[in-house]
Amino acid sequence: MLSKPNILVVGAGYVGLATAVHLAAKKFQVTVTEKNHATVDSLKRGKLHFREPGLAQAFKRTIDAKRLNPVLPSKNIFEEADLIFIAIDSVDRSDWRMRLTAFERMANWIGGSKRRTPPTIVLKSTNVVGFADQFRSLLDQTPYGARVRLVVNPEFLREGSAYQDTAKPWRIIIGRHHKRDATRLLDLYRRVYPKSIPIVQTDLKSAELIKLASNVYLAHRLAFIHEITDFARMEQLDITSIQQGIGQDKRIGLDYFTPGLGFGGSCLPKDCRLINSAEGESGFTFETALTAMNINDRLLEYLMANLKYHLGSLKGKKIAILGAAFKPEIDDVRGSQAVKLANHLRRAGAKVNVYEPFLPHTKKIIKGDIPLVHNLDEALKGASAFVIGTAHQQFARLQPNHSAKLMKKRIGVDYFGILNRKKWEKTGFEIV
Structure with missing residues (x-):
């Protein structure tokens, strides 16, 4: 050696x-x-x-x-x-x-x-x-x-x-x-x-499949909890207790079992596609991977419908998206659900302000050429609603009284559950 x-x-x-x-x-x-x-x-x-x-x-x-x-x-x-x-x-x-x-x-x-x-x-x-x-x-x-x-x-x-x-x-x-x-x-x-x-x-192929299958399984876990919370949200159920009640089962666990905007990044979405691109003639289709991706896409459709329900037409409405990274405390926007949401909103005629604290405001997010604003106040000023796009720690400290002074309407979307709902509702906000 x-x-x-x-x-x-x-x-x-x-x-x-x-x-x-x-x-x-x-x-x-x-x-x-x-x-x-x-x-x-x-x-x-x-x-x-x-x-x-x-x-x-x-x-x-x-x-x-x-x-x-x-x-x-x-x-x-x-x-x-x-x-x-x-x-x-x-x-x-x-x-x-x-x-x-x-x-x-x-x-x-x-x-x-x-x-x-x-x-x-x-x-x-x-x-x-x-x-x-x-x-x-x-x-x-x-x-x-x-x-x-x-x-x-x-x-x-x-x-x-x-x-x-x-x-x-x-x-x-x-x-x-x-x-x-x-x-x-x-x-x-x-x-x-x-x-x-x-x-x-x-062997070589088995090692390749182990990696892909591991990430597809994680994507499916996230898709599952997102589908459960979509239903719970429509029925106005207690999302936190449902997540904890299922995840406390040791056979299931709480890792990769947290609600949010869906899964993103450079790995899970990619691997759900790659697993159905095997270099072979089997023609096998991994339905689990397709299902996870479909649920992930549908989550944003539900969120858009939720915003339309509370705001009416989105055309001309200013929406603040707080966070563009695909997960907290990093600056990577690859495969970000928040970025996809920003593009959906722009196509619906909304004016979108995106604030990502870990990226310079001079940068533009490539997918959709979305500009970033300088700071949190600029994002919220005149907004009809805000959406927590990434569960960065600093957004959990967002103050409802200060936000209310800046915003046109008091609507907030927090699928991550990082805001104190009761505190915000006391200030007249509707957190959905």
Whole structure:
């Protein structure tokens, strides 16, 4: 075994940087490569390009200790690496088809040079079932690629705790064709993880499916509690006690069982689509994934109908959406239900103000080109209603008296349940 393997991480997103920083913190020398010049420059200065609690401090320490080296992609860094962690997408989200150009280039760089000891490639990002076999085929077409060892080691990170989840995983999944393919990765993990963490070894496709199926299950849990709370809301039932009454059953639990605007982000919606894009001829359809997505979409339709019921026509009405990130205390708006809602409202003729405290007001949210306002007061001023778009802690401290002075009407939508309903209703607000 190599005493100190040369480690390369491809991709400086949440998965790539969390992986790179964790290994560098364990005193391994790590190179992380990213194609975006501005991102590489920022990383070299010790600055992250996204908000992720806990990661920024650990990242700065590894940069200062010179154990983490951000660089642009080049052939030589691939040729020199012993372990190559690939943390970039293989799927174009515009049509959900595989895009192999970047992987073809990497395969040629890795398999194009003769090595005494073949490198090990570790696929970290989520892919369709069968992608690893496709990449294996690309490697086998190169002069020395057949000797390269390929492993699927999916991540199970949650944004907002990505670094903690990398450092303390609940389990480790390793997919490989032959036991020897995982030897170098297992040797590394024995040095950085305690023996108490379970390791499941399986084949490549099974490892790919484990990741997709895990996220589809979580999406279905969220869809279930949202459907229950939709009904409870229409019947004016006690949503909190219903959620607690179901979730306190230890067979069910309260994790991923919190009401809100639905699930979003870069993982759950994507994986519900990817699981039905398997590279095979089975024609199998995962109805669970389709159902979860349908319920998620329907939730916003119900919310729109709720606003119309209380405001009449939405045309010309000013609506404040408080929070655009897909989950609390982060700045990632990918797949955000709040952003989708803003677009629905604009198409209905409403004037929409979006305030996201973790993004600069100069930024525009790409989906729909939605501008962000400077502050909370600007968002609420003259609004006929506000909608809690993200359950950021600061919105739970929103004051009804101050809000009433700014707003045209006293209507609030809080599907997360973070506001003190009785306190707001005493001020004349209707919280729906």
